[in-house]
Amino acid sequence: MSEKKRGRPRAFDAKVTLEKVREVFWDRGFAGTSLDTLSAATQLNRPSLYGAFGDKENLYLDALEGYRAESMGVLADALDPSLTLRENLARVYGRALDIYLHGETAARGCFLIGTATAEAIQHERVRDVLNRSLNDFDGEIEKRMTLARERGELPGDTDPHMLAKLASAIMHSLAVRTRAGDSRETLEALAQSGVEMICGKA
Amino acid sequence: MSEKKRGRPRAFDAKVTLEKVREVFWDRGFAGTSLDTLSAATQLNRPSLYGAFGDKENLYLDALEGYRAESMGVLADALDPSLTLRENLARVYGRALDIYLHGETAARGCFLIGTATAEAIQHERVRDVLNRSLNDFDGEIEKRMTLARERGELPGDTDPHMLAKLASAIMHSLAVRTRAGDSRETLEALAQSGVEMICGKA
């Protein structure tokens, strides 16, 4: 797996670097971030960044992909089927808010919805990542909705596909509203209303 | 009202210009748009743009404000209280999609959610416009929800404030998904599910 490579070894960890890059893009967006800013944040000079990740767009796409993969992991964990659907949804929204509210300056929301949305028109590859991410997210929730219907947690005439999209819509709204500066309190109230909308009042 | 001004008269209509500016920002975002691009789109040279609207951020904020004002007008019209709540919501979503899907290249979604969200962290004034816009939108819908409860269109224990936020969440999701490239068909299905979620199945 890890054969020793021939030339001079890298002085940095690509994965750690990509995480730092993500932080910067997350706050400033793709177009609003310069390679110099990324260079400063990662402690790497531009040629090293270019050598490891390619041009700016590639670097951004790699950062998006890392976020997407991590998010799907968090989602899968939150949807633990040994819990009730109500608990699952509350966990999904709760963990999302933990991530969305982690910003230093202003709360930064969702990396994808907050920054990729802006680039999606001009950059087809960004649009594709965004679309795939949203669909994958919907799909995971839909599977849980289907299971919930089988278990009787949801009525028999439930449409898991559309109900999952409604559940995702709450997430999208949390993402936008976080970035608009809403308080945690306000956001948690919305999340709870979302859970009640789907699972009924407790 | 319109006193004749003293110097050389303007050769352009500021309102029309602002609409053209909006189109460009809508597709490319704030950071992704150059003054040269705006100059070309408006047929004005940069000094004229600067003289009429100030710097790039001011120009963007003016474009956002125009969009916000128009959107609130469309919303007020769609919420005609002589119609049922169900009809109102269907109209709100329908007109939103008409606007969101008007793009030439890819469908461009909501100007605010699609572009201002990206700048909201770094530019406080943009964040404020975004926040105020979302709140005003919620507020208009909440008024209609309150009326619906009084009329018996909604159960007596309805919380108009939170229900309005759920209705807005569907809008936010439509905005994001349009920009991600979803088809009109898909989006209309989500809109309809949203209406049913709030008003019950037809």
Place this chain on the structure above:
DNA sequence: ATTATTTTATGCGAAACGGTACAAAATGAG
């Protein structure tokens, strides 16, 4: 040791960027 290979660091360069100085043009005031 020598060579091949890869990464690092400095720094270049052409283009794009936002903003403005300045003079010409077009209007109203006196």
Place this chain on the structure above:
DNA sequence: CTCATTTTGTACCGTTTCGCATAAAATAAT
């Protein structure tokens, strides 16, 4: 007609931008 005022168009300024060319440094292979 002359002057003050405002807009227009050209041209420019200093900075930033992205990408790369180049050489030094660090490793493995021979």
